[in-house]
Amino acid sequence: MNWLTFALMTVVSWGLYGIFLHTGQTAMATGDATLARYKAFLFVGLAYFLTAVLAPLALLLGKGAAFDGYTARGMGWSLLAGIVGALGAFGVLLAFGAGGKPGPVMSIIFAGAPVVNAVVSLALHPPPGGVGAIKPQFFLGILLAALGGFLVTYYKPAPPAAKPPSLASGAPPPAKPPGQ
Numbered sequence: 001m002n003w004l005t006f007a008l009m010t011v012v013s014w015g016l017y018g019i020f021l022h023t024g025q026t027a028m029a030t031g032d033a034t035l036a037r038y039k040a041f042l043f044v045g046l047a048y049f050l051t052a053v054l055a056p057l058a059l060l061l062g063k064g065a066a067f068d069g070y071t072a073r074g075m076g077w078s079l080l081a082g083i084v085g086a087l088g089a090f091g092v093l094l095a096f097g098a099g100g101k102p103g104p105v106m107s108i109i110f111a112g113a114p115v116v117n118a119v120v121s122l123a124l125h126p127p128p129g130g131v132g133a134i135k136p137q138f139f140l141g142i143l144l145a146a147l148g149g150f151l152v153t154y155y156k157p158a159p160p161a162a163k164p165p166s167l168a169s170g171a172p173p174p175a176k177p178p179g180q
Contacts, residue, residue, distance in 0.1 A: 018106035021089075022096050037093045044089050052082075104153040111149020115142050 021040060028036035060067075088109075095105045118138075127133050 014110070015106070018092060018102040018109075021092060022102045025093060025096055033097060037097045041090055041093055045086070048086070103156045107152040107156070108149050111145050111152070114145050118142055 021044065024043065025036050025040040028039040030036070092105060092109065096102075119142075122131070122134075
């Protein structure tokens, strides 16, 4: 069941991803909002470099791994996976820039991604007996995933009302009505 632990680690990490990315993007918005998205994406790339280049390199070196056995096919598919992952991260930022908020944006992404995965996996690796051999529950699962993403997005609770600025924030005190 180690795979489940790692899968749940990914669920938590990617569940936090949109919230943290949106917060980083808005914190970069000191001028042009488009530039803020690019600045945030730059730091996402830096994080990918630290996590996905330096960490595995250190592990490979630490385990004394030989740097052979890299196949063109394996490198190509792995590079393509990295590209679509990076494009997805950029798409999240563009969705935020177009007015999307983390809750609905990430709900649509995380409900839609399994549907895309299921369809493409079936196309690349059809089951023995073809599509007709697939149990109806599989198609129901795809429908429920899409429906779940819609429901979470459509019925997302409204955010709390904005609080008035406090005196501690440096905001001027409210004006007193005349005669007081």
